[in-house]
Amino acid sequence: MNVLFSSVHYWLADHPTISQFEWKQGHTFGSSLIFLTLSISIYLSLSLLSFRFSSLLPTLSATTLHCITAVHSLILCLLSLIMVVGCSLAVLHQMPRHDDYWRWVFCFPGNNRTLPRGPVFFWVHFCYLSKILEFMDTLLIILSSSRSRRLSFLHVYHHTMVPLLCYLGIYTSQSLIHIAVITNASVHVLMYAYYFLCSIGKRPWWKRLVTDCQIVQFIFGFICSPIMVYYHFITEVGCSGFGPWCACITFNASLLALFLDFHSNNYGNKIRKDRDSKMEKQT
């Protein structure tokens, strides 16, 4: 067991590529503003164009589409799991050894005292790049027969904003960003496992649980934030990345509202009653 833990720790936190990681603006992969702007612009234009002209897209057989979707979802499920373990170990590794470690968990020292380097920022950078890979989700939805139901404002808004906020988070060494990576990746393990099972034709009964976990994730963001705000105002140097955190918490609130709406539309009482009465009529 110890050997397993040591080797996981080495490969996910101690390895020189991870422990000596440093975000160098314009040098690290994906760190230039051009990369971010182009990725988001291409994503948005292609999503809108392919939705508008979906009939012109090459048609894939349902089997091919399901195979691609299954592989993509499985890859993201595994990457999310690696991120949960990697980022958690990175936090333990990078946490200061003195008494102030709890403060550090909620508030990276501000005033340029925290630079985006070390294992924690390696995993935040990894998460940022995974958000670019998640753009594929939209393409898969556009190519599917259920696109009119599933290509929602929520979906495109979420996929557009998250890479932007991750970028700002790394750029400003934003406090709480490691907590966001760990909670979001944990939820994504479940979400991509759900999508994987759907794409191989086994629709799980626990869809609602996935949505519930997503909602809990947003609420959790509100629980951690006051602690950071408290430290920001009582310490001389404040917390790093306070401005981008304000953008994140606003985004969090908007997603919470959209997900509560999704929840009531998909699992609300009326929907359930309609479904039950349909079943009764059929039997």
Ligand SMILES: CC(C)(COP(=O)(O)OP(=O)(O)OC[C@H]1O[C@@H](n2cnc3c(N)ncnc32)[C@H](O)[C@@H]1OP(=O)(O)O)[C@@H](O)C(=O)NCCC(=O)NCCSC(=O)CC(=O)O
């Ligand atoms: C249970 C949910 C995860 C998904 O609900 P939906 O009603 O959209 O999904 P669904 O039940 O129709 O999903 C099944 C369909 O997804 C297809 N599918 C499989 N893998 C996929 C992938 N990687 N991307 C997109 N679609 C995929 C299956 O083949 C199947 O298609 P077919 O039906 O054709 O057989 C929900 O909680 C949710 O997140 N809803 C919001 C919509 C959304 O886009 N969410 C993801 C981004 S937001 C996010 O990620 C927030 C966060 O950070 O937690």
